[in-house]
Amino acid sequence: xxxxxxxxxxxxxxxxxxxxxxxxxxxxxxxxxxxxxxxxxxxxxxxxxxxxxxxxxxxxxxxxxxxxxxxxxxxxxxxxxxxxxxxxxxxxxxxxxxxxxxxxxxxxxxxxxxxxxxxxxxxxxxxxxxxxxxxxxxxxxxxxxxxxxxxxxxxxxxxxxxxxxxxxxxxxxxxxxxxxxxxxxxxxxxxxxxxxxxxxxxxxxxxxxxxxxxxxxxxxxxxxxxxxxxxxxxxxxxxxxxxxxxxxxxxxxxxxxxxxxxxxxxxxxxxxxxxxxxxxxxxxxxxxxxxxxxxxxxxxxxxxxxxxxxxxxxxxxxxxxxxxxxxxxxxxxxxxxxxxxxxxxxxxxxxxxxxxxxxxxxxxxxxxxxxxxxxxxxxxxxxxxxxxxxxxxxxx
Amino acid sequence: xxxxxxxxxxxxxxxxxxxxxxxxxxxxxxxxxxxxxxxxxxxxxxxxxxxxxxxxxxxxxxxxxxxxxxxxxxxxxxxxxxxxxxxxxxxxxxxxxxxxxxxxxxxxxxxxxxxxxxxxxxxxxxxxxxxxxxxxxxxxxxxxxxxxxxxxxxxxxxxxxxxxxxxxxxxxxxxxxxxxxxxxxxxxxxxxxxxxxxxxxxxxxxxxxxxxxxxxxxxxxxxxxxxxxxxxxxxxxxxxxx
Numbered sequence: 200x201x202x203x204x205x206x207x208x209x210x211x212x213x214x215x216x217x218x219x220x221x222x223x224x225x226x227x228x229x230x231x232x233x234x235x236x237x238x239x240x241x242x243x244x245x246x247x248x249x250x251x252x253x254x255x256x257x258x259x260x261x262x263x264x265x266x267x268x269x270x271x272x273x274x275x276x277x278x279x280x281x282x283x284x285x286x287x288x289x290x291x292x293x294x295x296x297x298x299x300x301x302x303x304x305x306x307x308x309x310x311x312x313x314x315x316x317x318x319x320x321x322x323x324x325x326x327x328x329x330x331x332x333x334x335x336x337x338x339x340x341x342x343x344x345x346x347x348x349x350x351x352x353x354x355x356x357x358x359x360x361x362x363x364x365x366x367x368x369x370x371x372x373x374x375x376x377x378x379x380x381x382x383x384x385x386x387x388x389x390x391x392x393x394x395x396x397x398x399x400x401x402x403x404x405x406x407x408x409x410x411x412x413x414x415x416x417x418x419x420x421x422x423x424x425x426x427x428x429x430x431x432x433x434x435x436x437x438x439x440x441x442x443x444x445x446x447x448x449x450x451x452x453x454x455x456x457x458x459x460x461x462x463x464x465x466x467x468x469x470x471x472x473x474x475x476x477x478x479x480x481x482x483x484x485x486x487x488x489x490x491x492x493x494x495x496x497x498x499x500x501x502x503x504x505x506x507x508x509x510x511x512x513x514x515x516x517x518x519x520x521x522x523x524x525x526x527x528x529x530x531x532x533x534x535x536x537x538x539x540x541x542x543x544x545x546x547x548x549x550x551x552x553x554x555x556x557x558x559x560x561x562x563x564x565x566x567x568x569x570x571x572x573x574x575x576x577x578x579x580x581x582x583x584x585x586x587x588x589x590x591x592x593x594x595x
Numbered sequence: 596x597x598x599x600x601x602x603x604x605x606x607x608x609x610x611x612x613x614x615x616x617x618x619x620x621x622x623x624x625x626x627x628x629x630x631x632x633x634x635x636x637x638x639x640x641x642x643x644x645x646x647x648x649x650x651x652x653x654x655x656x657x658x659x660x661x662x663x664x665x666x667x668x669x670x671x672x673x674x675x676x677x678x679x680x681x682x683x684x685x686x687x688x689x690x691x692x693x694x695x696x697x698x699x700x701x702x703x704x705x706x707x708x709x710x711x712x713x714x715x716x717x718x719x720x721x722x723x724x725x726x727x728x729x730x731x732x733x734x735x736x737x738x739x740x741x742x743x744x745x746x747x748x749x750x751x752x753x754x755x756x757x758x759x760x761x762x763x764x765x766x767x768x769x770x771x772x773x774x775x776x777x778x779x780x781x782x783x784x785x786x787x788x789x790x791x792x793x794x795x796x797x798x799x800x801x802x803x804x805x806x807x808x809x810x811x812x813x814x815x816x817x818x819x820x821x822x823x824x825x826x827x828x829x830x831x832x833x834x835x836x837x
Contacts, residue, residue: 241765243752248674252736252749312734312749312766319731323714330713330737386707386826387743536745538698538822539837542685546698547659547671548678548745 204287205589209423211582216422223575230568233561234309242312245562250554251532256310258524259566262407263303263573264337264378265400266520268371269408270295271344272438275371278347278364284431287588288416289364293348294580295415295573296371296408300340302573306565329380336374343367352585375401382527389466390531395456399449403523406442410516413439415577417510419587430593436509440497443516446523447490462540469534469553470526477530480522489519529556640722641704641831642773643803644787645810645819648696648836650797656682658697658798661789665774666761677748677763679771680786685837694837697786697798700725700746700771701822702831708738708747717768723803723831724773734766743823746770773831803831 209216237244247254273292277285308317324331347367350360379400385391413435420427454471457463470477493512495502502508533554538544544551581587662680663670671678680699686692702725708717709725716732719725727738727747739747747770750763757763760776774784782788783800790798801810813819819833 238766241752242749243675248751249677249739249745249748250674252739312736312768313732314734316731316733319714320733320735323716323731325709325712325715327710328713328737330711330735334713381737384711385741387741387823532740536743538683538744539685541687543688544683544685546681546683548681548683549674550681550683550698550745554674 206290206585206587207589208583208585209419209581209587211578216578216582219578220575223571223578226564226567226571227575229564230305230309230566230571233564233568234314236561237310237565238314244559246556246558247562248554248556250549251529251556253528253532254556255558255562256306256565257528258521259569260303260306260310261378261381261528262521262524263299263306263569265375265404265524266407266411266517267296267299267303267340267404268375268378268401269404269406269442270299270412271367271371272405272409273412273435274347274351274364275368278361279368284434284593287591288412290348290351290586291416291419291577291581292412293344293351293367294586295412295577297341297344297348298573298576298580299408299411300337301576302569302571304337305572306569309565329377329384333374333377333381336370336377340367340370340374343370371404372401375404382531387536388531388534389463389537390457390470390527390534393453393456395449395453396527399446399453402442402445402449403520406439406446406516407520409435409439409442410513410520413513414510414517415574416591417506417513419577419581420591423587425587426590426592428590428592431591432506432509432593433503434593436497436503436512439513439516440494443490443493443497447486447494450485450490465537466534470530474530474533474553475555477526477533480525481530484522485519485526488515489522490516493519532556636721636779638721639804641803642702642723642778643801643810643831643833644702644773644784645799645801645813645833645835646696647797647799648694648834650795651694651696652795653684653693653695655695655793655795657789657793657795658682658786661785662699662771665758665785666772667756667758667763675751677750677769679746679748679769696834696837698744698746698822699786699832700742700773701744701828702771702773704829704831706828707741707743707826711737711741713737720775724775724778725770726772726775727768727770729762729764729767729769732767734768736768738768742770743826743828 245254271292273285274289276282277289308314320334344367347363350356350363376397379397382391383393383396454467457467470481472478493515496508496512497503533556535551535553659680659682666679668677668679680697682695683698684693684695702723704723706719706725709719713735714731714733716728717738718728734749736749739749747768749768750765753765754763763769777784787798787800790796799810799813801808803811803814805811814833817835819835820837821830821833
């Protein structure tokens with residue numbers, strides 16, 4: 200089967216297609232307008248302040264970047280691990296990976312205090328900075344995955360496809376390790392400062408990227424009326440279930456370790472019990488909505504037979520992923536720095552206080568704009584190039 | 596023909612050289628002026644502060660006011676306002692013992708803000724003063740995430756009437772400069788001066804590397820403490836009495 204896959208562009212002439220592009224375009228316009236508004240007035244128009252310095256845009260940006268790496272799962276399984284049923288979907292997997300990364304980076308860059316100085320970020324490097332490493336990891340990801348796509352789409356270079364797939368696979372692991380380490384390397388904050396965040400982000404990427412891929416796949420095949428075999432969906436949903444369970448495992452180990460250290464007990468009490476919206480996001484968002492319900496939907500013998508339930512599970516995994524980013528990014532900052540462990544601290548700069556954060560509309564629209572950019576790139580990509588097979592089956 | 600070309604090349608080289616000199620010279624001269632008045636910055640010095648918390652009364656904020664006046668900051672009233680120095684009160688919940696003292700950039704020997712800065716805007720001078728190069732700060736705020744002392748602030752809105760020696764601008768991160776503009780002219784930071792003028796004398800500025808300086812003698816004679824010494828950052832700001 201793998202040798203005779205017929206790929207075809209989608210027609211992209213239906214009113215539904217144009218409606219989709221119009222809606223996505225509106226979100227993109229709203230994001231660019233928000234970025235201009237933030238650039239013009241400064242971060243005063245956001246909910247961020249000198250306590251919560253990274254807000255909702257980072258929640259979206261880091262989620263999209265992590266999901267980008269995970270969207271490559273299917274291509275990696277096909278090329279690196281030689282699983283034939285995944286091969287027809289490898290092109291879409293790589294396209295989605297590039298699109299999600301582009302969306303995430305757009306949000307990240309437009310949230311800079313000086314977004315106009317992007318050229319500085321590209322020309323001045325401090326090689327001890329994990330951020331600087333990430334600039335190379337992200338740009339390298341674009342180049343490598345694009346080359347990988349080329350080897351998949353051009354018969355004359357097809358013999359390099361396996362090698363390109365292996366490089367892309369190693370690179371994506373490095374990319375997510377680098378993204379997790381942005382937080383893991385922060386020694387001063389009680390809820391960061393752990394090497395566990397790097398592998399945790401890797402496994403989170405597997406789950407979020409797989410969910411995003413499933414949704415795009417089902418939407419594309421549903422909207423174009425192309426056949427999508429149940430057997431294939433069963434493979435993908437089972438993989439998603441394994442990844443979601445692994446995310447839960449890492450979460451448990453992370454908090455158990457922190458709970459064991461007396462110095463971290465107060466921070467854990469905050470995030471697990473008393474953290475207000477952060478605690479809510481952890482238990483309801485990340486655990487219940489993002490893990491428990493999807494696991495039931497994906498593994499229950501009867502429930503998991505429904506395509507709607509599989510799609511719902513994937514949507515919930517994405518929602519849970521955004522909640523996890525909120526807990527990690529906002530929750531991690533909301534808990535005050537402990538400059539004097541064991542002491543009560545107070546000051547005009549809100550030392551010793553739990554910091555609150557209320558995102559504003561421009562932040563939300565900027566974040567949603569990243570999602571819109573990713574989906575726009577995919578929608579245009581599958582119209583102009585041959586990414587989608589005419590039919591997909593799950594047979595070996 | 597080739598002779599003509601040669602002479603033309605020489606002419607172009609001469610014009611180019613003159614143009615380059617005219618363009619670059621003012622910059623070179625400015626750079627030289629910016630860094631030389633107090634002598635070249637060298638690693639032989641390690642500027643530091645010693646804060647005797649027993650002399651720092653609760654409610655006194657002379658140092659904060661002086662810093663704001665010196666560097667053109669407004670009195671902070673909102674969470675988005677910049678604070679380069681603040682009075683921190685600590686209290687032992689078990690015994691009720693409490694203290695109040697100023698906290699600012701601790702001018703670490705191994706500053707996490709410098710490590711994480713992607714562009715190198717956050718940097719440490721050879722004499723230990725940690726600064727932000729406002730020309731290449733992109734406002735990513737990673738340094739604010741990394742600083743264990745909450746010493747840094749982002750400028751959240753447009754500001755006017757900046758002091759020439761303290762260039763500040765929307766979208767860039769900033770923090771205590773140890774009044775580098777004064778120090779380079781042989782002076783002391785505004786906070787230290789104000790503390791002395793108020794008669795408290797809780798703050799002492801000097802060269803930690805000079806064994807004859809008062810600060811070096813005091814840290815040798817009395818037990819002093821670095822905030823979060825466990826992080827191994829070797830701060831330039833030391834505290835007595837906490």
